[in-house]
Amino acid sequence: MKDDRKQFWLGVRDLLPLGSGVLPFGLIVGATGGSLGMSPEMVLGMSALFFAGSAQLAAYSLIQDNAPFVIIVATAIVVNLRFAIYSATFAPLLGPLPKRYRFTLAYMLSDQTYGLCSMPAQMQKTTPERIWYLAGVTLALYVTWLISVTLGIVLGAGIPAHWSLEFTIPLAFLAMLITTITSRLLFMVAVISGCCAIAFQLLPFNSGFIVAVAAGVLGGLLLPSWLKRKGSHE
Amino acid sequence: MSDNLQLWLLFVAVGLGTFLIRLSFIQFHGSAESLIARSKHILMLLPPAILAALCIPAIVFTRPLTDYQPDYYQWAAALVAILVARFSRSVFWPVVGGMICLWLLRYFTG
Numbered sequence: 001m002k003d004d005r006k007q008f009w010l011g012v013r014d015l016l017p018l019g020s021g022v023l024p025f026g027l028i029v030g031a032t033g034g035s036l037g038m039s040p041e042m043v044l045g046m047s048a049l050f051f052a053g054s055a056q057l058a059a060y061s062l063i064q065d066n067a068p069f070v071i072i073v074a075t076a077i078v079v080n081l082r083f084a085i086y087s088a089t090f091a092p093l094l095g096p097l098p099k100r101y102r103f104t105l106a107y108m109l110s111d112q113t114y115g116l117c118s119m120p121a122q123m124q125k126t127t128p129e130r131i132w133y134l135a136g137v138t139l140a141l142y143v144t145w146l147i148s149v150t151l152g153i154v155l156g157a158g159i160p161a162h163w164s165l166e167f168t169i170p171l172a173f174l175a176m177l178i179t180t181i182t183s184r185l186l187f188m189v190a191v192i193s194g195c196c197a198i199a200f201q202l203l204p205f206n207s208g209f210i211v212a213v214a215a216g217v218l219g220g221l222l223l224p225s226w227l228k229r230k231g232s233h234e
Numbered sequence: 235m236s237d238n239l240q241l242w243l244l245f246v247a248v249g250l251g252t253f254l255i256r257l258s259f260i261q262f263h264g265s266a267e268s269l270i271a272r273s274k275h276i277l278m279l280l281p282p283a284i285l286a287a288l289c290i291p292a293i294v295f296t297r298p299l300t301d302y303q304p305d306y307y308q309w310a311a312a313l314v315a316i317l318v319a320r321f322s323r324s325v326f327w328p329v330v331g332g333m334i335c336l337w338l339l340r341y342f343t344g
Contacts, residue, residue, distance in 0.1 A: 024326030042241060049249030058288055059248065069244060076248040079284055080255055085277060087259035095263025106257040167308065167336060168329050171315045173289035175328035178319035180281040193283040194290035201291045209287050216283030217276060 004132045007125070011116070011136025015144070018112050022141065023148045025053050028168050030152020032057070035165040036064055040153045047149040051108060051142065054176065055079040057169050062209075064166065075209055086114040093130055105131075108138040185220060192219040311336040 026047075033043035033056075050056045055076040062072045086109050094102055116122075117134045125133065159165055181187050193216025200208030293312045296305045315332035322328065 021324055021326075024324070028326070028329060038241070039238075042238070042245075045242070046245045049245045050252060051249075052252055055248065055252065058284075059244070061288065061292060063241070063244075069240065069247075072244055073247050073251060077251045077255065078280070080252045081277060081280060083252065083256045084258055085274075087256055091259040091263040094260045102260060103253075103257065106260050107253050109256045163337065167292075167311070168333060170289040170292035171311065171329045171332040172325050173285050174293065174312055174315050174332075175319045175325045177282060177285035177289060178316055178328070179323055180285060186279070186282045189279050190282040190286040194286035197287040197291045198294060201295075212287035213280070213283045216286065217279045220279035220283070221276070 004128045007129045007132035008136035011133040011138075012140040013136075014116055015112065015137045015140040018116070018141075019144045022112070022144050023151075025172075026145055026148020027152035027155065028172055029053050029056055030149040030154075031156025031159065032060055032152075032166055032169055033149075034153050034156040035159070035161070036060055040157075043153055044146065044149060047146060050076070051110065051145065052076075052080050052083075053145075054173070057172055060166075061169050071207060071209070078210075078213060082111075083109055086110075089114060089118055090134070093127065093134070097131070105135060105138060108142050110138070110141055112141050113138050185224060188223055189216045189220040192216045307336055307339040310339060 029047065030043060033046065034040065038046075046056060046059075050059075058079050059072055059076050062075055067075075087106065090109065094105055097105070113134060116137050117130070122130055122133065156165065177190060181190055193212045196212035196215040197208060200211050202208070203211065293308050294304060296303045296308070311332040314335040315328040318331040319328040
């Protein structure tokens with residue numbers, strides 16, 4: 001039991017270097033939230049409830065556009081669909097736990113938890129050791145995230161409106177987009193989706209976003225076979 | 235969509251939905267592994283589609299959306315962000331680079 005607890009603090013320690021990546025992102029989320037006119041406790045509450053930075057930025061830009069409730073919820077959930085992969089990854093580990101631990105740890109699953117806890121070195125540990133390690137990483141990240149957002153709110157409050165701080169939102173998405181494009185197919189998906197987003201931005205209720213995402217994914221599914229068929233004709 | 239109560243409802247709804255996604259496979263441990271195997275391809279295509287749809291219109295045109303003025307300074311800032319993103323894998327430095335470019339362009343042209 002004592003050794004298992006040690007794994008908790010090992011998890012906390014391993015998370016700390018990742019804080020250098022989390023901190024700036026939290027700063028952006030905190031500062032832009034304030035620049036949209038939300039009160040500090042709203043931005044903090046939102047961060048605690050979402051615990052997902054990119055979904056929060058997506059919600060910001062839609063709130064700014066006065067998008068309807070349902071569209072914002074749908075968009076944030078589509079952005080968070082990747083968590084299903086993490087959920088599947090840790091299902092054998094967390095599934096058998098009692099409800100209160102299962103729910104708490106599931107609530108705080110994140111990209112960083114996935115990165116640290118699915119590494120090959122972790123697989124050699126016993127199951128209790130892995131759970132304690134995951135709990136350490138996860139809790140440390142949750143605290144780091146809220147501290148970063150708070151700092152962002154405080155620092156962002158001093159930045160004047162004509163600096164257009166809200167433009168950091170699309171820039172942050174653009175930076176994420178560049179890192180996700182790892183193949184020519186994914187590049188084509190981004191081009192299709194981006195063009196459709198511009199073409200359909202006048203659709204009512206901001207539904208153009210959902211249409212663009214669907215078009216991009218559909219293109220990604222159909223393009224490979226279409227190109228193959230075209231290639232075989234030549 | 236700016237009424238505070240409505241915003242809190244929105245936060246709770248998204249928080250709950252996100253929690254359910256995170257819980258999904260953990261809760262149904264042992265009965266849904268084949269579903270994720272089948273949907274993995276779509277899940278891989280989603281991030282670039284979502285991110286492009288989120289950022290491209292907001293970069294090409296000025297906000298609020300009703301104006302629909304193309305903003306060339308924003309285009310330049312985006313180009314700088316893309317260049318920085320190719321060297322640094324973090325989100326922070328491309329944003330800093332793009333914003334500095336935008337501020338400089340606006341400063342020198344009044």
